[in-house]
Amino acid sequence: xxxxxxxxxxxxxxxxxxxxxxxxxxxxxxxxxxxxxxxxxxxxxxxxxxxxxxxxxxxxxxxxxxxxxxxxxxxxxxxxxxxxxxxxxxxxxxxxxxxxxxxxxxxxxxxxxxxxxxxxxxxxxxxxxxxxxxxxxxxxxxxxxxxxxxxxxxxxxxxxxxxxxxxxxxxxxxxxxxxxxxxxxxxxxxxxxxxxxxxxxxxxxxxxxxxxxxxxxxxxxxxxxxxxxxxxxxxxxxxxxxxxxxxxxxxxxxxxxxxxxxxxxxxxxxxxxxxxxxxxxxxxxxxxxxxxxxxxxxxxxxxxxxxxxxxxxxxxxxxxxxxxxxxxxxxxxxx
Numbered sequence: 001x002x003x004x005x006x007x008x009x010x011x012x013x014x015x016x017x018x019x020x021x022x023x024x025x026x027x028x029x030x031x032x033x034x035x036x037x038x039x040x041x042x043x044x045x046x047x048x049x050x051x052x053x054x055x056x057x058x059x060x061x062x063x064x065x066x067x068x069x070x071x072x073x074x075x076x077x078x079x080x081x082x083x084x085x086x087x088x089x090x091x092x093x094x095x096x097x098x099x100x101x102x103x104x105x106x107x108x109x110x111x112x113x114x115x116x117x118x119x120x121x122x123x124x125x126x127x128x129x130x131x132x133x134x135x136x137x138x139x140x141x142x143x144x145x146x147x148x149x150x151x152x153x154x155x156x157x158x159x160x161x162x163x164x165x166x167x168x169x170x171x172x173x174x175x176x177x178x179x180x181x182x183x184x185x186x187x188x189x190x191x192x193x194x195x196x197x198x199x200x201x202x203x204x205x206x207x208x209x210x211x212x213x214x215x216x217x218x219x220x221x222x223x224x225x226x227x228x229x230x231x232x233x234x235x236x237x238x239x240x241x242x243x244x245x246x247x248x249x250x251x252x253x254x255x256x257x258x259x260x261x262x263x264x265x266x267x268x269x270x271x272x273x274x275x276x277x278x279x280x281x282x283x284x285x286x287x288x289x290x291x292x293x294x295x296x297x298x299x300x301x302x303x304x305x306x307x308x309x310x311x312x313x314x315x316x317x318x319x320x321x322x323x324x325x326x327x328x329x330x331x332x333x334x335x
C-alpha cells in the first residue's frame with residue numbers, strides 16, 4: 001500500500017497500460033480526445049513490461065500527482081495497480097481488457113468500449129470500494145503480502161488459474177477452463193484445513209475448494225458468492241466439500257439455481273427455507289485465517305501465486321476509490 005496523498009495541480013490523468021492487452025494507439029487517441037474536450041493537461045503514460053507486472057508503472061503514475069489514474073488491462077494488471085494506489089486518495093478509472101474483467105462487471109462498468117471507459121474517467125463519480133489483503137505463508141517459513149479485488153481461491157479455483165492454456169483463454173475465453181475443471185472434479189482431490197472467522201474458534205474441515213471474495217460471479221456468469229458486494233466491508237467465503245457421494249451433483253444444482261434464488265425477493269425467501277446442502281457452505285467475516293496440513297495452490301484475481309501453507313485475509317473497507325458511471329452502484333450481481 002502507498003499512503004502518498006494526491007497533491008494539488010492541473011487536471012490531468014496518468015495512464016497505466018498493459019500493452020499486451022490493449023491497443024495502445026487507440027487508447028492514446030481516446031485519451032487525447034478527452035483531454036481536448038475537458039481542457040486537461042497532457043496525461044503521463046506508464047507501460048507495464050515483462051519485468052514489471054504493473055507495480056513500478058503505478059508508482060511512477062502516483063509520482064505525477066494526477067487527478068485520476070487510468071488502468072488499462074486485465075484483472076491482473078488492475079489488481080497490482082490497485083495494491084499500489086489504495087489509500088492514496090487518487091481515483092482509479094478502469095479500461096477493462098482481457099477475458100475476465102470480473103471487477104469491472106461488479107461495478108457495472110462498460111466492457112469493450114474504450115472511448116466510453118476513458119470518458120468515465122472525467123464524467124463519472126467516485127465510488128469507494130473494498131480491497132482484500134492476504135498474507136501468504138509458505139512451507140519454507142517465508143511470508144508475502146498481496147491484495148485482491150475479486151477473489152482468492154485454493155483448490156479448483158487455483159488449479160484453473162495455474163493450469164489453463166493461455167492461448168485458449170485469449171481465443172475462447174471461459175470455455176478454456178473446461179478441461180482443468182473436468183480433471184479436478186473427476187480426480188476429486190481434497191485437502192484438510194483449519195479456518196477461523198474473525199474471533200470465532202478455529203474449525204477443521206476437509207474440502208475440495210475454498211474461495212474468498214469481494215465479488216460473487218465467476219467467469220461464465222456462475223453466481224458463486226450470492227451475498228458478495230464490493231463495498232460492504234465483508235469478505236464472503238464458500239467451501240466446496242463434495243465428499244465421495246453425490247456431492248458434485250448437489251453443488252451443481254446449487255450453483256445453477258443461485259442466480260434464480262437471489263434475483264428476486266421471492267427467490268431469496270425460497271432459498272432461505274430450502275434445505276442446506278452440506279457439500280457447499282457459505283460464511284461472511286471481516287477477517288479469515290486458514291491453515292493447511294499440506295501446501296496447496298492459491299490464486300488471486302485469476303493469477304496463480306504458487307503453493308501456500310497458510311493464508312490470513314482481511315477486508316480493507318473503502319480502501320480504494322474507483323471512478324464509475326453516474327447512476328452506477330455496487331450491488332450483488334444477482335440483482
